[in-house]
Amino acid sequence: YHAKQHNKGGVVLFAAEHETAIHEASHVVQALRAANLQEELWVAYQPIVDVDTGMTYAMEALARWNNCSLGPVSPAVFIPSAERSGMMSQLTPVLLRKALADACDWPGDVRLSFNLSVFDICSPASILGVLAIVRESGFPPSRLDFEVTETAVMLDFDQARDGLNALKALGARISLDDFGTGYSSLSCVRQLPLDKIKVDRSFVIELENDPAGRQVVRTIVDLCRNLDFDCVVEGVETEAQKAILREQGCRLMQGYFFSKPIPSAGVADHFTRHGPH
Numbered sequence: 001y002h003a004k005q006h007n008k009g010g011v012v013l014f015a016a017e018h019e020t021a022i023h024e025a026s027h028v029v030q031a032l033r034a035a036n037l038q039e040e041l042w043v044a045y046q047p048i049v050d051v052d053t054g055m056t057y058a059m060e061a062l063a064r065w066n067n068c069s070l071g072p073v074s075p076a077v078f079i080p081s082a083e084r085s086g087m088m089s090q091l092t093p094v095l096l097r098k099a100l101a102d103a104c105d106w107p108g109d110v111r112l113s114f115n116l117s118v119f120d121i122c123s124p125a126s127i128l129g130v131l132a133i134v135r136e137s138g139f140p141p142s143r144l145d146f147e148v149t150e151t152a153v154m155l156d157f158d159q160a161r162d163g164l165n166a167l168k169a170l171g172a173r174i175s176l177d178d179f180g181t182g183y184s185s186l187s188c189v190r191q192l193p194l195d196k197i198k199v200d201r202s203f204v205i206e207l208e209n210d211p212a213g214r215q216v217v218r219t220i221v222d223l224c225r226n227l228d229f230d231c232v233v234e235g236v237e238t239e240a241q242k243a244i245l246r247e248q249g250c251r252l253m254q255g256y257f258f259s260k261p262i263p264s265a266g267v268a269d270h271f272t273r274h275g276p277h
């Protein structure tokens with residue numbers, strides 16, 4: 001993509017790459033349509049850690065897809081493809097059922113955090129589906145967080161707010177994901193039933209050598225405190241980043257420094273090492 005601004009040859013290269021990307025995406029959609037989603041989709045879990053206590057505050061469910069012909073496909077690829085082709089309404093119920101079933105085995109003070117896309121929150125039918133799946137699972141809604149991105153919410157603000165209000169009414173909490181990467185205004189943020197803000201990884205990358213970067217994070221943390229939101233910083237990869245963030249007043253963190261996403265079979269072991277029990 002970077003070839004774009006160079007010379008004429010660069011423009012041609014850009015066009016060719018772009019075509020390949022489109023071709024691959026249609027491949028992914030085809031494979032998704034043909035897939036046995038119940039068998040091929042699985043869920044990995046990445047802890048959100050309370051650094052004051054060292055305890056696991058929540059586990060975020062992250063979708064994984066192992067396709068018989070394509071092999072493992074990244075969610076950064078197949079989720080956008082599923083969104084564009086209208087397939088999230090088929091993926092989300094499968095993923096949510098699996099995540100809730102897994103979370104029923106976790107210690108009672110660990111929350112489940114589950115990502116919803118714009119299509120999940122803006123369609124009343126999808127929201128009703130989510131509510132039914134949560135009720136059927138037996139998992140207490142009070143231990144459930146739904147993550148929605150700023151961008152998703154801004155696509156159709158009124159519908160999104162209604163959807164989020166329905167999830168809140170169930171007893172779940174709402175997190176605004178990838179905060180700082182979209183275009184939501186503070187007045188919009190205040191109109192949503194939010195409990196928590198997840199500060200995007202891009203802010204962590206700015207931290208180490210850059211006083212201005214620290215100031216930005218500090219400002220977001222203060223904003224959360226003033227608006228009475230919890231705050232999670234994602235993408236923490238080093239001890240140094242963790243230390244700086246703690247200085248800035250962050251308490252909840254997530255990232256490779258603490259743990260990569262782990263398969264369900266490894267979660268019990270994670271709790272014995274990092275949990276209260």
Ligand code: C2E
Binds near residue numbers: 117
């Ligand atoms: P996200 O919700 O922002 O999730 C964080 C992503 O960053 C995950 O990538 C995670 O593995 C990765 N990550 C976590 N810690 C670190 C770190 O320290 N360094 C770096 N470099 N990366 C880190 P993943 O699992 O590939 O997911 C990508 C995106 O796909 C997610 O971003 C989310 O937007 C979407 N996604 C994943 N699962 C689901 C799902 O079940 N439903 C929906 N709607 N979207 C999902």
Ligand code: CA
Binds near residue numbers: 060115177
């Ligand atoms: Ca997320």
Ligand code: CA
Binds near residue numbers: 177178234
């Ligand atoms: Ca995120």
Ligand code: CA
Binds near residue numbers: 178200201
């Ligand atoms: Ca992100």
